[in-house]
Amino acid sequence: MSLLVVGSVAFDAIETPFGKTDKIVGGAASYIALASSYFTQNVNLVAVVGDDFPNDFIAHLNVHGVNTDGLQVKKGEKSFFWSGKYHTDMNSRDTITTELNVLGDFDPIIPDAYQNCDYLMLGNLTPKVQQTVIERLTKRPKLIVMDTMNFWMEIAMDDLRKTISMVDVLTINDEEARQLSGEYSLVKAAAKIQEMGPKYLIIKKGENGALLFHGKQIFFAPALPLEEVFDPTGAGDTFAGGFIGYLAKTNDISFDNMKNAIIYGSAMASFCVERFGTERIVNLNNDELKNRISEFKHLVKFDL
Amino acid sequence: MSLLVVGSVAFDAIETPFGKTDKIVGGAASYIALASSYFTQNVNLVAVVGDDFPNDFIAHLNVHGVNTDGLQVKKGEKSFFWSGKYHTDMNSRDTITTELNVLGDFDPIIPDAYQNCDYLMLGNLTPKVQQTVIERLTKRPKLIVMDTMNFWMEIAMDDLRKTISMVDVLTINDEEARQLSGEYSLVKAAAKIQEMGPKYLIIKKGENGALLFHGKQIFFAPALPLEEVFDPTGAGDTFAGGFIGYLAKTNDISFDNMKNAIIYGSAMASFCVERFGTERIVNLNNDELKNRISEFKHLVKFDL
Numbered sequence: 001m002s003l004l005v006v007g008s009v010a011f012d013a014i015e016t017p018f019g020k021t022d023k024i025v026g027g028a029a030s031y032i033a034l035a036s037s038y039f040t041q042n043v044n045l046v047a048v049v050g051d052d053f054p055n056d057f058i059a060h061l062n063v064h065g066v067n068t069d070g071l072q073v074k075k076g077e078k079s080f081f082w083s084g085k086y087h088t089d090m091n092s093r094d095t096i097t098t099e100l101n102v103l104g105d106f107d108p109i110i111p112d113a114y115q116n117c118d119y120l121m122l123g124n125l126t127p128k129v130q131q132t133v134i135e136r137l138t139k140r141p142k143l144i145v146m147d148t149m150n151f152w153m154e155i156a157m158d159d160l161r162k163t164i165s166m167v168d169v170l171t172i173n174d175e176e177a178r179q180l181s182g183e184y185s186l187v188k189a190a191a192k193i194q195e196m197g198p199k200y201l202i203i204k205k206g207e208n209g210a211l212l213f214h215g216k217q218i219f220f221a222p223a224l225p226l227e228e229v230f231d232p233t234g235a236g237d238t239f240a241g242g243f244i245g246y247l248a249k250t251n252d253i254s255f256d257n258m259k260n261a262i263i264y265g266s267a268m269a270s271f272c273v274e275r276f277g278t279e280r281i282v283n284l285n286n287d288e289l290k291n292r293i294s295e296f297k298h299l300v301k302f303d304l
Numbered sequence: 305m306s307l308l309v310v311g312s313v314a315f316d317a318i319e320t321p322f323g324k325t326d327k328i329v330g331g332a333a334s335y336i337a338l339a340s341s342y343f344t345q346n347v348n349l350v351a352v353v354g355d356d357f358p359n360d361f362i363a364h365l366n367v368h369g370v371n372t373d374g375l376q377v378k379k380g381e382k383s384f385f386w387s388g389k390y391h392t393d394m395n396s397r398d399t400i401t402t403e404l405n406v407l408g409d410f411d412p413i414i415p416d417a418y419q420n421c422d423y424l425m426l427g428n429l430t431p432k433v434q435q436t437v438i439e440r441l442t443k444r445p446k447l448i449v450m451d452t453m454n455f456w457m458e459i460a461m462d463d464l465r466k467t468i469s470m471v472d473v474l475t476i477n478d479e480e481a482r483q484l485s486g487e488y489s490l491v492k493a494a495a496k497i498q499e500m501g502p503k504y505l506i507i508k509k510g511e512n513g514a515l516l517f518h519g520k521q522i523f524f525a526p527a528l529p530l531e532e533v534f535d536p537t538g539a540g541d542t543f544a545g546g547f548i549g550y551l552a553k554t555n556d557i558s559f560d561n562m563k564n565a566i567i568y569g570s571a572m573a574s575f576c577v578e579r580f581g582t583e584r585i586v587n588l589n590n591d592e593l594k595n596r597i598s599e600f601k602h603l604v605k606f607d608l
Contacts, residue, residue: 088488089488184392184393185530185531185532185533186529187529187530187531188531188532205512208509208512208513209512209513209526211529218529218603219603219604219606220526220529220603220604221604221606222513222524222526222604225490225491225515225522225524226489226491227489227491227492228489228492229489256606256607259605259606259607260606260607260608262606263606263608293608296608297608299522299523299524300523300524300525300526300604301563302523302525302560302563302564302566302567303560303563303564304564304567304597304600304601
């Protein structure tokens, strides 16, 4: 089924305890589009870059089957740029630079050929822009998944609450779930957030896995214990890309199939953190993915 | 099969965001003995208390089938006492008081009737005392499980390393695994700790579950997401009690059966945190335990 991906396509410069990069390609939608492309060849991208953005990455997205007709390239302008430095625990980081550039006045134009999409993945962006995307679709998608972050809770809570009320699945991390709900217990937080609109909530806990909530039902997916987490940048987006890609492929949005989708998302994320940026997820093969899924199965299987 | 439990039997005074207690019964061995008694009626306790310790708790252990012939009661002396206050996140706490009292010169005497035990659970204690227990057993148990904490890594690392080298299974939390191994990655930490002696390592991550390592094999058990964690005191000991109790009951120390034992341990711990101290685990019934195991199964089950 067709999948519309909206989010940032950008540059990052990353420092981790293992090394540092110059400007490399990043952005939520880059990770989401790449990750989802392993599941469906019907991925349509809406994003904006400046004319400093490398054509070869766009070509690479196309090779992956990602339609980039909706990727606006702004002449004489610069792409969004973020740089940050991770602490030793890799769970926290300091932002060094944020240059909005083309993202400052991003107007998400949906090409006609993108209309009637079945699945919509809203990567982290200004909530107002995410909302505009939903409003510009002539037919509501079968499933709308939205990612966001604490930054918007601090500066645009009203917009954020409005956008959240329009989606089916919200993905946030544990601290964000606490901040959004005002509840420390994740079970209580999940109940409150579901009252805000989304029938499904995914709480991402980094190296501690992810929880899917739907009414009173809870599913837990572990993260794969890794020898080395090299660079966590984009792991949450890659997770979201694997999740929505698998749902679009199977076209089954039952709670049981969402469990499978979360395992695929977790598997994709486990690759992402093994190298800087998108390096590890640009060229995965089927056997690698199959073996990783098998590792997840063994990790939690018991016979009671 | 017979299980020998050694550890503290003591008083705690606990403050959490939900309330505070006066002196109540606590101590690693209290939790371990109670939790294991749901699986085997052949539990033998070695510990020491003062004559201030309530007879009715000892009687209660006996009702649970726990043999307390090895519980030394020191006339005119006082039981070990700890008081602490938990922070809002319940993952960290401040110690307010530690009074060693009878634990200061604890000499673990093993009654003759306790010899030839099949399973040995060494609750958190001075590593030297744990070592003495192993040396005083005329026959090495089939399985020795040891719990310890960061405190001993700071003041008695040599003794601790020696004791660790003598056991089969070590249970510690994630921060302790990092401190003991000097490795941040838990996978690397587990490899280093296994080189110190134990063929099995359990890393407890509180509300983030537990990992079992054995060579290259890894098993992950989630913690049950709870509406409220009322008091985490004793959760790790209760986990250990459920783990070793299930192994003693089934008398199967294969990696696969250890997975089941960890699920039972996690289920017991999930009860423990629902009330202050031992309150919730003194009177569990079979249906409650059965239902909780079923919740764990549903929590991680997926069909890929």
